[in-house]
Amino acid sequence: MKKSFIVLAFILAFLAYSGLGAAPVSAAEIEITNVSYDPTRELYEEFNAAFQKYWKNKTGDDVTIVQSHGGSGKQARSVIEGNEADVLTLALAYDIDEVEQAGLVAKGWQARLPKNSSPYTSTIVFLVRKGNPKNLKDWGDLAREGVGIITPNPKTSGGARWNYLAAWAWADKQYNHDEKAIIEFITKVFNNVLVLDAGARGSTNTFVQNGQGDVLLAWENEAYLSIAERPGEFEIVTPPTSILAEPPVTVVDEVVEKRGTRELATEYLNYLYSDEGQRIAGKHYYRPSNPEILKEFGQYYDLSTQLITIDDPLFGGWATAQKYHFSDGAIFDKIYTK
Amino acid sequence: MAKSRTQAPSKHGRRGYRQENPYLRRLLIILSLLFTILMLVLPLVIVIYQAFGTGWDRFWAAVTNTFTLKALYLTILTGSFAVIFNTLFGLTAAWALTRYSFRGQGILITLIDLPFAISPIIAGLIFILTYGRLGWAKPILDEFNLKIVFATPGLVLATIFVTLPFVARELIPVLTARGTDEEQAAVLMGAGFFRVFFKVTLPHIRWALIYSVILCTARAMGEFGAVSVVSGHLRGKTNTLPLHIEILYNEHHYNEAFAVSAILVVTSIVILTARSVVEYLSRREGDDVR
Structure with a gap:
């Protein structure tokens, strides 16, 4: 008798506990x-x-x-x-x-x-460690051997697709539209990627909090935020050409x-x-x-950076760029599975 | 526990083992101690330290923040539903599997274990594919104006899924070991099903039941993976405590993230203590649950 009472008490306590949780938190708004x-x-x-x-x-x-x-x-x-x-x-x-x-x-x-x-735009910049020890100034530097890059995955992250396209835009100019050379360059860049997180914030944490890599390819706003969070640890490098996100x-x-x-x-x-x-x-x-x-807000931004848009003939708008670069089996897949 | 005590006592009692290789014994003890400290104790201490790192006021502010309280409420709600459901399911399944024999019994036992083996992300995705906007059950749900995934019911379902085996798994061996003699005797004396269950079966399995409910609660409170998939991360609506911690961490609110983690850590310690108490009480009554 006593034993079943204990069990009953336990069940009752549980029901009361769950009943308590069922009380509404706030009225309708x-x-x-x-x-x-x-x-x-x-x-x-x-x-x-x-x-x-x-x-x-x-x-x-x-x-x-x-x-x-x-x-x-x-x-x-x-x-x-x-x-x-x-x-x-x-x-x-x-x-x-x-x-x-x-x-x-x-x-x-x-x-x-x-x-x-x-309503607002942004661009892609480099967030580097204080003093820019690897001397990263422009997109070309990212392909150098021994540079550790942090970027999210273009398959899941919007920011990462802008990163990729900004690098592409630079290379297009650099190699005079020679697609083979551009792909070679992008491949080198992605070979330098240490961690490919799913989203931009994950990448920032990897770079800022966990101290991985030499450079974070980041939204301009995300880079400024990191500097505000951890003053004196990082620097922003705005490359001479980038993309208008x-x-x-x-x-x-x-x-x-x-x-x-x-x-x-x-x-x-x-x-x-x-x-x-x-x-x-x-x-x-x-x-x-x-x-x-x-x-x-002119004091924050390097307004002299040449910003190329997604509607530039080089990319031909998102639908075209997405299909050409990021859909399954497209260029990014080929580069990343190499 | 009880078994090892009865095993072949040598002339020197338990010393016999020590003489075999004292260095190996020490090495193994030190290794397991070191491993426990490095992998469990140290990180937990750091969580607590970080939680209070910027003072009690910030800790308290983080813990009593509206979104934290809503997340706590949601975690308790989903956890309670999951535990109640799994207790009922566990009792039913364990009873059916040990008291009756039927075709497909082996398959059922294997299926109960499936959530242990399957990755939580798959658990989450199955619910999305079934009850999501593109899922096959969508027209039926719309008919009744129900929302499952990206709402509380989805969180409850995902939690139930990952904690499904706990109660059944714990009860099946106990019921099997007990056999059916006493119940058959009770039936012969004219007791009905519920009388047999509450007077004969339940008293025998009650420690195992409480024990498994405690473990199930621990798992349900901490579930992250499957819940993350079906949540949609709507702040204040579908964010459970573990998801809320991730959000705080991602928002650079490290101290707040650890403060909220401390709630879960303390809950785990309470749950583990309760488990030890249950183990102690059950052993004292001779119904060792472990």
């Missing part, structure tokens, strides 16, 4: 989900707070913004699989194109907002229709283009797309 890529965590933390205030002033409603961060390609995948994002703020247009092809985003999404739907944003039509959040989600994205939104982007080391506000 208007809520939108922003599925974003890796390095935008700090940016959206601050931007969301600003937008909440703005929305409260405008409508009197409280809005909650749920954030999700990860490698851009991986995030796009999760939205296709059913992770319900009201807005997508990814690293490159191709990842949103994939979501469009899955039927979640309307065709022609990139024309819905100004500047190719990219345009991380685009969009409303996910299927989700906002279902949830009735289109107005709020659209306003959220528009606010990224407002002066306040632009300044927050600038503060987090993204290049504001508004040229006036970009000037305010």
Whole structure:
């Protein structure tokens, strides 16, 4: 009798314990989900707070913004699989194109907002250890023997695809469009890669926290953030040519229709283009797309760098570049399996 | 435990082993001690040290942060569901496998063990492929307006999957060893199924049951892999404690990440203590669970 009582007490305790957990944490609020890529965590933390205030002033409603961060390609995948994002703020247009092809985003999404739907831009720079001991100045130096490179995997990370294409753009000029020589150069660069993480933030941790490698190929904003986190340990080298990375944003039509959040989600994205939104982007080391506000942050950026865009004939837009370089069996696969 | 004590006592008692090779004995003890310290104790101490590295205030702020509390709540919720489900499943499966004999019994025993052998990422992906937006069950889910993956039910399913074998695996040997004599006697005396179960079977297996529930809880609280795949990483919504720790770490909030890790470390220590207490109590009653 006594023994079964103990067992009963145990079961009851467990039920009480789980019942306790079932109590609701918060009342219903208007809520939108922003599925974003890796390095935008700090940016959206601050931007969301600003937008909440703005929305409260405008409508009197409280809005909650749920954030999700990860490698851009991986995030796009999760939205296709059913992770319900009201807005997508990814690293490159191709990842949103994939979501469009899955039927979640309307065709022609990139024309819905100004500047190719990219409220802020960035570029790819080198983050090197203090004093630049390996003397890395330009893309050509990355192919040197004994240089340890950290970059995420172009298959899963948007930033990594920009890294690869920036190196390609340099080599195209250097070797006068000789594709064989370009591929040889890119192969050398990737042979120097020590760790290929899935996302940009993973690579930053590998380089900054775990001390691996001589150079991190990084988003400009991510590089500045590392310097702010660990002052005096690193330097940024902005190569003379690089790529203009345009991380685009969009409303996910299927989700906002279902949830009735289109107005709020659209306003959220528009606010990224407002002066306040632009300044927050600038503060987090993204290049504001508004040229006036970009000037305010001129001291950070080497504005003399020659930036080539993805729509340059060399790449012919994301759809072409993706197919040519990154799809299965394309150039990157050949290089990396060599 | 009990067995080794009864094994061939030599003239010098247990000394006989020592005389064989005192150096080997010392070497093995030192090696295992060293390994435990380097692999377990030292890292755990460092976690605790890092957690308090910037003072109690920052630790407390990290632990009582809204997102941490939501993650803790979610971890407790998913863990509770997983443990309750697996207790019921474990009892059912163990009973069926030891009290009845049927075709496919061997296959069922093997299948219960599958989650031990399969990589958690596969566990996560199966749920995505089944219940995701492109999954075959999607139309049915939409019919009832249900959301499984990238929501709490998905987290519960993934946790149940990885902890499935714990209870059944622990109970099967105990039930087999006990045999069915007492239960058959009870049935002959006219006891019904539930009476037999609660009066005869349960008292025998209760220590093993509690023991396995404790282990199952430990595993469920710490599950990372499968849960990571089905979570979608929605902060404050589908982030369990282990996922929250990863996010904090990735956001350069190292001290906060370790502060939250300390919650899990302390939980593990509590769970291990509970396990030892159960082992002690069960041994005292002669129902050694180990």
